Structure formats: C-alpha cells, structure tokens
Amino acid sequence: LTASSTSRVTQLNGTCTSSVDMELFLHYSLIPSLFIILILSFLQRREHRRQRDDTSYLLGNRFGIIMPLDFVGTFSNRWSYGIAFGATANKVMFLFSEGYQPLQIPQWAQAFELLIGGFEVGLSHFPFFACLSSEFQLVSSILGFCYSLIWFAVTVLQVSQCPHRQFVGKYETLMFYWPSLLCLAFLLGRFLHMFVKALRVHLGWEFQVEEKSILETHQAEHVKQLLRTPRPQEKKKSWFQTRIYEWDPCFQFPSRMIGTIVLAFICLYLFIVIEFCVFVYVRDELDVFENKLESYITFTNHSGVLTPVILQVKELISVTKGVWVATILPASLTCVSYLFHILVCYRKHIKRLWAGDKHFLPLKFHNPASSASVVAIARYSGWQIAYILWGYLIIHVVQSLCGMAVMYGLVLPIVHNQGLEMLQGLGIGILTISIIVGLMILQMWIAASFFLQPKLGTADKQKPLALNNRKAFHNFNYFLFFYNVLLGLGACLSRLLISCLLGTWLIARIDRTIMQNGYEGADMGFSAWIGMLYVDHYHTNPVLVSFCHILIANHKEKKLQQTTKYWCLNQSAGPRVSARSRTRWFLLQTLINNPRLIIHRKLKSGHSSQESQILMACLES
Structure with a gap:
C-alpha cells in the first residue's frame, strides 16, 4: 500500500484490536446450535415407532428428525426463510473464496476440508431454519430469538470495535456486515412475532390453527382456473405485462427459489465490494509503479529511450482503471437482471411442464x-x-475489454488530435463491411429473381424450392465458388467471436444452455436446472396435489364416518348423497363438457351403441 493510504487507515482505526474472532465464534456457536437441535428433536415425535427388539424404544416416540425446511413443497414463510438464508451470506462468501479452512490437512484432501467447512457453517445456522419451521412455536420462538440475538450482538461488537479497514477506509466493515445485521434484525422481529402469537394461543386468547392441508390455496385456484371455461381478455395488457412480467395469483415461487435469489443478491453485493477492495489495492500499487516511471522520465529529462513506451504504459494504466470502474455498474445491473429473469423463466418452464409441454427442452432431457x-x-x-x-466477474472483464476497444478505437485518437485518421479508418472499415454484406444480399436477390420458378399461387409467401435457368445457375455457382472461400474465412471468425461473446454474456444463466445442439449434457449447470424443474413438477403439480388431497380427504371421511360432502377442492357441509349417485352425476357432467369422450366409452352388456348415438345427438342439439 502507499504511504498515504496506510497513514489514512492508521488515523481511522488507530491500533484496532477486535475482541471478537468471528472464525473462533463460529466454532463455539456449534454448542448452542446442537443444544437447540436436541431440544427441538426431543419435542418432535416420531410417527413410526420401531420394533420392540430395537433399543430405541426406550426413548418412546421422542427425538424425531427435524428438518430446516421443505426444499420442495414449502410455500409459507417464504420470505422468512429467504432472510434466514441471507443471514448466512458472509459465511457463504468465506466458503466461496476458500478462505475458511477449519482444519489443516494436505493439499490433495482440500475437497474434504471444504466439505467439513460447509457442514460446520450449515450446522451453525441450522437453528434459524429449524426454529422457523418447528411446530412448537412457543419454545422455538424463544430459542430462535436468543440464538439470533447472540449472532446479532457479536456481529455488532465486531463492527463497532473495528469499523474501518485498509482498502475502502471509513466504515468498510459495516459495508460487509450490514446485510447480515439487517437479516438478523428481521429474524429477531419474526421470532418475537411468533412468540406473541404462540403465547396468545397458549393462553386461549386465539384459536389454534388447524392442521395444514397439503393443498395450498394458489394450487387450488390454479386447478379451478383450468376447469373454468376460458374467457376472452377484457382489457389489453400493458407493455410491462407483455414484455417483462405479469403477476399470476394462481402461482407462487417455492421457498427454495426465494431463498436462492435473496442469498444471491447479498452474495453478489459482497462480491462487488470485495472486488472493489481488490481494485483499490491494485490501484494503489499501480500508483506506486507510475510514480517510479514518472521519476525515471524526470531523471532522463524526457529524452530517454524508453520514454515513449513509458508514456504509453501510463496511458494504458489510466485507461484501464477508468474503464474498470465505469463498467462496474453495467456488469452489476446485468447480473441483477439475470436474477429476476431466472424467476420469470422458472415460472414459464414449470407451467409448461404442468401442461405436458416438453418441446422447449432438448430431446435427451x-x-x-x-x-x-x-x-x-x-x-x-x-x-x-x-x-x-463467476458470471459477474467474467461479464465485468468482457465489458472492460469492450470499453478498452472503444477508448483506443474512438476516444484516444480524438484526444491525440488524430480524429481525421480515425474517421478515415472507421469509414473504410464500415464501407468494406457494407460492400461484403451488400454482395451477400445481392446473391440472395439474384437467386430469388432468376434461379427459382414462379409462385404456384397468389397466396404463397415465397417461391417454391424448384430451380429455374439451370445453366445460368451452375455458372453462378462456379464463379462465386472462389469468392465464397474467402468470404467463409470471415464468416468463421465472426462465428467464433459471436460464440465467445454470447457464451461469456450468458455464463451466469443456467436456465439455458450455452452448448450447441447435441452437447447439452456437458453443461452441468443446465442439467441441474432441468433436474430441479422435474422434481418440482412431480411434487408440486397442482393437479396431482389436488388429486392426492381429494384421496386423503375421502379416506378421512370414510375413516371417521362423516356425513360431510366433498365438493371439488373445498370441504363444505351439504346433504348426504350416495356415492353411486354422485359418481354418475359427475360422469354426466364430464360427458356434457367433453362430448368426444362418449364414443370412447366401453359398452356394457345389454347396452347398444344406439344409446350413445342418441346421447351424442342430444348433446349436439
């Protein structure tokens, strides 16, 4: 670092010695974490008890397995789980940078060390999720509040004791930890709200919430929407609804997607801050290097042999620093837009799978x-x-290279009073490309005008693929053969350039593959996306969940010998009707709504096809 930056940090921090070691605290946090897990596990009852010859029967049905959250079918408390994921952002970034190494093991076993570190981070933050998802709200809210308060207090102590650091300067530590502090504060409020609500239920001031159904409200509404007759749109959609996003009240993102997006936002912010700190460090080192170059130029009185090269190097350093800072914002906005676009693509793809449409997927998937x-x-x-x-970093590098090309191709020539030469070269380049494109368009026009037979009908959009003037066509091919060899060289280079640009630009998106057709299996990110879609499709399909809900409700109805009537997706009281009459009534409704099913019905003995024809005629009339 330069002397000025070092002195600045010394003035800000003085002799800063924090009494909190966050890495050591992470180790010790496993003690209360395991304690909370044991308490919640003791309260959790096992549904299936083992055989009597197993020694676990001594525990009764206690110490059931607790889970942090349902990664497939959880649609409640989505933002609470998302904020809980956000509280882990700092530790996730430590794992991402491979800076957290709890053990000292050989280099070849580093993968196991990272695995152990990941398990430790997950175990230390497990109580946040377990307390949010526990059925015992009164106990879990107290435990979750205390555990969140410990993390909040330790983080505040860490920030307050050493708020400044050597790269950014003032409040650099706060820049790193304020997202986690905000998430922890939200969790404190959430657990406090859970405690108040559970206490009111315990005191009898509020009624206990009934057992949660496997069918969510939005899933039931989706099925009802499928059963309704489609209506024409009453009003025209806005530009935002047509081009960007249209809210669907019959669809909700699962907690896993919300948590992923929240954590990705915070990690992206932290990554940008870390990148900027590294840039500040490199900039200070380059300033020292530039000072040495300047001293050499002064020593040689601008007459040294290396003076022109040194001036170009200084210009390159200055341009690089400016372009790198200028491209931080567009690279960040690109990745932020990708995060929102991932949600849009998830809804679009999962709804297509619900409808049985797999044409948007490669055949092997x-x-x-x-x-x-x-x-x-x-x-x-x-x-x-x-x-x-990684996509942000790659996009930032590519945008910086494009910015360097613009600076050296357009801006610097004007600064160096070489604008006319630049415009002349630019004009020649544009003219050359225009001539090449014009010749390609001319080939298309000649082929359409002279070498294709006329249209078969006036309503045809294009001529049929039938050759005309064959002798002229073969001469046309022969003389353009040698020119197209040279033209193909440029087309090959343009193909390579476009592939590189699109590949680097879309590297952060795993909802679409950047591999060519037939090689999609090599894209592991895209394979993970497709597999995730299929799991959600098989376990959260509203039609399937509604069917299971009906089966469970009917089973409970028969088991408890209730007289309530189950109507579609809602349970409402009604008159007692025999099962056979209800089934035949539903059959009649189905045949009325779908007349084509009548001809596919299996004929029973004693019934002729004439009855089906009569029923079909009645329905058509």
Whole structure:
C-alpha cells in the first residue's frame, strides 16, 4: 500500500484490536446450535415407532428428525426463510473464496476440508431454519430469538470495535456486515412475532390453527382456473405485462427459489465490494509503479529511450482503471437482471411442464434419471449463486475489454488530435463491411429473381424450392465458388467471436444452455436446472396435489364416518348423497363438457351403441 493510504487507515482505526474472532465464534456457536437441535428433536415425535427388539424404544416416540425446511413443497414463510438464508451470506462468501479452512490437512484432501467447512457453517445456522419451521412455536420462538440475538450482538461488537479497514477506509466493515445485521434484525422481529402469537394461543386468547392441508390455496385456484371455461381478455395488457412480467395469483415461487435469489443478491453485493477492495489495492500499487516511471522520465529529462513506451504504459494504466470502474455498474445491473429473469423463466418452464409441454427442452432431457434429478435439486441453489458470482466477474472483464476497444478505437485518437485518421479508418472499415454484406444480399436477390420458378399461387409467401435457368445457375455457382472461400474465412471468425461473446454474456444463466445442439449434457449447470424443474413438477403439480388431497380427504371421511360432502377442492357441509349417485352425476357432467369422450366409452352388456348415438345427438342439439 502507499504511504498515504496506510497513514489514512492508521488515523481511522488507530491500533484496532477486535475482541471478537468471528472464525473462533463460529466454532463455539456449534454448542448452542446442537443444544437447540436436541431440544427441538426431543419435542418432535416420531410417527413410526420401531420394533420392540430395537433399543430405541426406550426413548418412546421422542427425538424425531427435524428438518430446516421443505426444499420442495414449502410455500409459507417464504420470505422468512429467504432472510434466514441471507443471514448466512458472509459465511457463504468465506466458503466461496476458500478462505475458511477449519482444519489443516494436505493439499490433495482440500475437497474434504471444504466439505467439513460447509457442514460446520450449515450446522451453525441450522437453528434459524429449524426454529422457523418447528411446530412448537412457543419454545422455538424463544430459542430462535436468543440464538439470533447472540449472532446479532457479536456481529455488532465486531463492527463497532473495528469499523474501518485498509482498502475502502471509513466504515468498510459495516459495508460487509450490514446485510447480515439487517437479516438478523428481521429474524429477531419474526421470532418475537411468533412468540406473541404462540403465547396468545397458549393462553386461549386465539384459536389454534388447524392442521395444514397439503393443498395450498394458489394450487387450488390454479386447478379451478383450468376447469373454468376460458374467457376472452377484457382489457389489453400493458407493455410491462407483455414484455417483462405479469403477476399470476394462481402461482407462487417455492421457498427454495426465494431463498436462492435473496442469498444471491447479498452474495453478489459482497462480491462487488470485495472486488472493489481488490481494485483499490491494485490501484494503489499501480500508483506506486507510475510514480517510479514518472521519476525515471524526470531523471532522463524526457529524452530517454524508453520514454515513449513509458508514456504509453501510463496511458494504458489510466485507461484501464477508468474503464474498470465505469463498467462496474453495467456488469452489476446485468447480473441483477439475470436474477429476476431466472424467476420469470422458472415460472414459464414449470407451467409448461404442468401442461405436458416438453418441446422447449432438448430431446435427451425429456426423461432424465430420477437419481440425477434428486441430486440436481440439492445442487441447484449453490450452483446458481456460484454461477452468478463467476458470471459477474467474467461479464465485468468482457465489458472492460469492450470499453478498452472503444477508448483506443474512438476516444484516444480524438484526444491525440488524430480524429481525421480515425474517421478515415472507421469509414473504410464500415464501407468494406457494407460492400461484403451488400454482395451477400445481392446473391440472395439474384437467386430469388432468376434461379427459382414462379409462385404456384397468389397466396404463397415465397417461391417454391424448384430451380429455374439451370445453366445460368451452375455458372453462378462456379464463379462465386472462389469468392465464397474467402468470404467463409470471415464468416468463421465472426462465428467464433459471436460464440465467445454470447457464451461469456450468458455464463451466469443456467436456465439455458450455452452448448450447441447435441452437447447439452456437458453443461452441468443446465442439467441441474432441468433436474430441479422435474422434481418440482412431480411434487408440486397442482393437479396431482389436488388429486392426492381429494384421496386423503375421502379416506378421512370414510375413516371417521362423516356425513360431510366433498365438493371439488373445498370441504363444505351439504346433504348426504350416495356415492353411486354422485359418481354418475359427475360422469354426466364430464360427458356434457367433453362430448368426444362418449364414443370412447366401453359398452356394457345389454347396452347398444344406439344409446350413445342418441346421447351424442342430444348433446349436439
């Protein structure tokens, strides 16, 4: 670092010695974490008890398995889970940078060390999710509030003791930790709200919430919408609804997607801050290098042999620093737009799968392996965040290179009073490209005008693919053969350039593959996306969930011998009707709404096809 930056940090921080070691605190946080897990596990009852010969029967039905959250079918408390994921952002960034190494093991076993570090981070933050999803709201809210308060207090102590650092300067530590502090503050409020609500229920001031149904409200509304007759749109959609996003009240994103996006936003912010700190460090080092170059020029009185080269190097350093800072914002906005676009693509793809449409998928992904899909949904969230972070860095580098090309191609020639030469070269380049494109268009026009037979009908949009003037056509091909060899060289280079630009630009998006047709299987990110979609499709399809809900409700109705009537998706009281009459009534409704099914009905003995014809005629009339 330069002397000025070092003195600035010394003045800001003085002799800063924090009494909190966050890495050491992470180790010690496992003690209360395991304590909370044991308490919640003791309260959780096991549904299926083992055989009597197993020693676990001594525990009764206590110490059930607790889970942090349902990664597939959770649609409630979505933002609470998302904020809980956001509270882990700082530790996730430590894992991403491979800076957190709890053990000292050989280099070849580094993968196991990262795995152990990931388990430790997950275990230390497990109580946040377990307390949010626990059925015992009164106890879990107290435990979750205390655990969140510990993390909040330690983080505040860390920030307050050493708020400044050597790169950005003032409040650099706060810049790193304010997202986690905000998430922890939200969790404190959430657990406090849970405690008040559970206490009111415990005191009898409020009624206990009934057992939650497997069918969510938005899923039931989706099925009802499918059963209704489609109506024409009453009003025209706005530009935002047509081009960007249209809210669907019959669809909700699962908690996994909300948590992934929230954590990706915070990690992207932290990654940008870290990148800027590295840039400040490199900039200070380059300033020292420039000062040495300036001293050499002064020593040689601008007459040294290396003076022109040194001036060009200084100009390159200055342009690079300016372009790198200028492209931070567009690169950030690009990745932020990708995060929103991922949600849009998720809804679009999952609704297509619900409708049975798989044409948007490559052929080899129409029936993926079940084991691969299960692994994919476990990989997706982590991979999506990593792809976004690496994608930001790659996009930033590519945009910086494009900015350097613009600076050296357009701006610097004008600064150096070489604007006319620049315009002359630019004009020649544009004219050359225009002539090449014009010749290609001319070939298309000649082919359409002279070498194709006329249209068969006036309503045809184009001429048929039938050759005309064959002798002239063969001469046309022969003389353009040698020219097209040279033209193909430029087309090949343009293909390579466009592929590189699109590949680097879309590297952060795993909802679409950047591989060519037939090689999609090599794109592991896209494979994880497809597997995740299939798991969600098989486990959260509204029609399937509604069917299971009906079966469960009917089973409970028969088991408890209730006289309530189950009507479609809602349970409402009604008159007692025999099952056979109700089934025949539903059959009649189905045949009325779908007349084509009548001809496919299996004829019973004693019934002729004439009855079906009569019924068909009645329906048509």
